[in-house]
Amino acid sequence: MPHSVRVRFAPSPTGYLHIGGVRTALYNWIFARQHGGKVILRIEDTDLERSTDEAVGWILDGLQWMHLDYDEGPFRQTERFDLYNESIDRLLAAGKAYRCYCTPEELEVRRKEALLKGRPTKYDGKCRNLREGEREGPFTIRFRAPQTGQVLVDDMIRGTVIFDETQMDDLIVRRSDGSPTYNLTVVVDDALMGISHVIRGEDHLSNTPRQIQLYEALGFQVPRFAHMALILGPDREKLSKRHGAASVSEFRDMGYLWEALVNYLIRLGWSHEDQEIFTMEEILEKWSLDDQRKSPSVFDHDKLEWLNGQWMKLLPAEEIAERLLPFLKERGVIEEEPDRNWLAEVVVSLRERSLTLVEMAEKAEFYFRDLEYDQEAAEKFLTADAEPLLERARGLLASQDDFSQEALHGALRAFLEDEGIKLKILAQPLRVALTYRKDSPGLFEVMEVLGKESTLERIEKALEWIRNR
């Protein structure tokens, strides 16, 4: 049976793109790419109250930023109501579904009662065997769920999971307003779109037996399922907004690289030897759904940050420079486009000490404009004692033609040796003069990137400051 692999990502556009959502998308995408299959994007917007076009935009942006493309779609379920209705009518005609006149209020009362008495909270079947015209009013359509056997879910991650049909509920498949509901639309779409593998979060595991019943009632072929363990917050509950950042856009805005996020996400529940850093190519080569752990994992910001720091050093400086640009603009550090080659030099000097693009943009600020001296740094290092030394260093630098860091290092070293002074003594005042801070990239690097003119200007300015203090 050489059927092709077809997977789907099926978010509902009711809010931001959750980090768990992109992980699902990521797994599906990798699985498809590994098997030469297709990725279908389907927007599950049957909840007319909560779905918004804005949220659709966020989803599309998020996927694009994560470099997860798709082959078909996006399809919208609201444009496919005819298909769902046809299936519902088929169920009705076959006696596999029936009208239910129970109101939400009635159901709520009975549900609470069942909960109180410790009984399963499923529908009690009141309208299951109604005679024609026995009840009146608005009605929903319920699926007549088989009640006597078992449903086996053959899950690629969790093995075979058995559910008793006595536990199965008569699901509502059509609301009283005529719109179809989730469990029906998923089944119809997955079947009609030829989805071969359904890879989704574990929160859907208990829906799976109901969906299998529907597949069978409709005569559809049941796809393979894989339910991945959820991502938890520090309190071990499903990760959500109240745990802090939970949407892709937030991570993007915090200055994370998509490569790092992908890398982090793939290491949740999976590993390969002692390797921590994975490129997408390596992931495609090494990752397998079969190795996926069953237990949920807690989201660890510290580790993501560390990984991001690694990726900051791994990617070409020109690439980082490109991605740094919006953060520099956002901070108001630059208005015009800086020279790319020069920006790349800035990046090289900062990448060892920046975990995120935001941090890098902050640290880069002194390269672009004059700043106030860090108060503590100025008090400690821009002192009367330091003035003569700084003055002589300025003279030396002024006569220096080669401003490469190697040349600068050599020249300054020789000078200090003559004077019998340790580099340490000059370095800090000079650092504060050039960067306005007490911590910075290496001095000689800074001077090279800054260039002769700015370097001398800044030392001049610092000397003036000392004289005026």
Next chain:
RNA sequence: GUCCCCUUCGUCUAGUCAGGCCCAGGACACCAGCCUUUCACGUUGGCGACACGGGUUCAAAUCCCGUAGGGGACGCCA
């Protein structure tokens, strides 16, 4: 409450299917040393876990039984 899933350092994980190589390995975080012009990076070392209780076995993190804990689902949401 009912059903289902899960359980190795604080966290992510290796080892569990094929018991001995594991008085449990790696990574993040934390602490200390080294490197060093600052901050970092890097590097070396330290701290730190088989949820618990029974069994089976010469031998159990690994197999069996039980208990406890955590999570998810129970909607005219998806």
